[in-house]
Amino acid sequence: MTKAETESQMKKNLEAQMARNEILEKENQELRQEVNRLKTQIASLKAHNIERKSILWKKIQNYVDGNNNSDLILDNEILPTKQPDLSESAPKKELRALKVPVPPPKPASATLASGKDEKVMNGSPLTAPPPPPAPPKSFLGPKAVRRVPEVIELYRSLTRKDANMENRGNPNGAMAVAFTRNMIEEIENRSTFLSAIKSDVEKQGEFVNFLIKEVGSASFGDISEVEIFVKWLDGKLSSLVDERSVLKHFPNWPEKKADALREAACSYRDLKNLESEVSSFEDNPREAVGHALKRMQALQDRLERSVSSTERTRESTCKRYRNFHIPWEWTLDTGLIGQMKLSSMRVAKEYMKRVTKELACNEASQEDHNNLLLQGVKFAFRVHQFAGGFDAETTQVFRELNKIATANNTKL
Structure with a gap:
């Protein structure tokens, strides 16, 4: 192979190795991201656990404390303070001995065959009756109940395993805990809010009664006095x-009148502000003419x-305003509406001044002149009908528009 071919082959190998290196670096970066994600998930699960x-x-x-208290009560009620005396008196023993059944007589054959035994029995004194049977277990009293720590340890170990299995099967456990925590916080906040309302009802009663008299x-x-x-x-x-x-805890609060006062004041203020804006409008x-007209x-x-x-x-x-002694004349055409x-x-x-100015420039085509003039006349007619006519100054402006239209040979 020549030197050039060798260099070409080495160059190709180098490029292949570099490409492979880039792929490996990309995979390494993805693995690092996966490791970080798993670490975050493990930390979250540990916190949840x-x-x-x-x-x-x-x-x-809490369960153990509750059972301890109940056991103490149970022991005091059932167990006696002293152990019962298991020994019985002599009369009771004799009475029990008399109650022992007499054994049946032996058969005749047995008597003949055991004459020697009879002599022994006749010659010897009678033995004492057998001892009475042991008292039944009920006389011994119930056994004392004791706690077995192994039960609690086994319960803890099993519940711990169940919790781990639940965490594995439910990856959204942390979200559920967070939701529960948020719900508890919301309930606590709501409770605080209700407590604050109750406190206001109790402490501000005299103040609210004063406002009731003032509004009524x-x-x-x-x-304008209503606004103030x-x-x-x-x-x-x-x-x-x-x-x-x-206020809903005070049945005497004049809610309808207070709402009517606020409605009247708000409506008057909004209309007054709009009237001031229109009266002081300047072009x-x-x-641009298009934006200005719009x-x-x-x-x-x-x-x-x-x-x-x-x-x-x-x-x-x-x-409604008359019933609550609220001024209403401003809503008529002789008031603010007029x-x-x-x-x-x-x-x-x-x-109309802006349209007249644009028409006087003669920079637009005849069609644009006609459209602009038509817009001016339509708007003038609209305001004329709304206001009920024009005053002297507005009439003069309209005549100037009409003169320009006539001079340009346009039709109204």
Whole structure:
């Protein structure tokens, strides 16, 4: 082989060895990850096993303590303090001897065959009767019960094996323990929360009764006074742990009136903020015409939805407000609702001014001019119908739009 062929062969072998080395390194890395995962799992199982051991030990200890107490009571009730005297008196022995049955007489053949024995028996005195039988076991009393430590040791060993087998068969044991721990914590927290509510009911009774009188006797001449009162009431009730949970223990709490006051104050505040936003609206000339017109349309949509929602429920709302002495005139067209309708002309003016400016530039095609003009006229008509007409300033802006449209020979 030439030198070039040898170098080529060595190069191929080197590349093959390098590729194999990369594969082995990759496998080694995977094995390390697997080892780390197994170590983590082993640590988790050990912790779970220790926890189960402690729980079982506590249960066994409680069980042993309970049995010790019951055994002491049982021993005091059953076992006498002194051992019974097993010896019997003489009269009792004689009575038992008399009760021993007399043996039957021997047959005649036996008497003739054993004459010698008869002489011996006749010549000798009668022997004493046999001793009485041993007293039955019931007279000895029950045997004392003693604990066998081997039973407890065997129980512990078996339960320990069962716990290990359960851990092997249930890899989600740690998750179950964690779930149980979370459930216990939730119950404890809930118990703490209920205790805090009970404490508020007991300690804040006088304070809540004061608020009951204030809310029940509250009467207002203007809706702004309702806002101030509701803000004060919310500040007072915020000192309770949970407003609803505490107040439900006071049957005299005027819940419906308090809710009506809050509803009126919140609705008025939201509508007032929207009316201020519309009245102070200004177009941004740096913004693209498409985005600017969409922003004005979105603002008008919000305004119309809010007014429509108030008008739809106005009859029932006003009746409820009157019953609770809450001002309701602001929901009429002569109040805040009328102001909101008039404020929409501000948006209409800005919209038509922007359309007029774009039409005056003459940079768009005729079709774009027509579409833009149509949008301006539609929006003007929409606000005109919503507000019930235009004021002098808005009418002047509309006339300028109409002049540009006529100058460009467009049709309205």
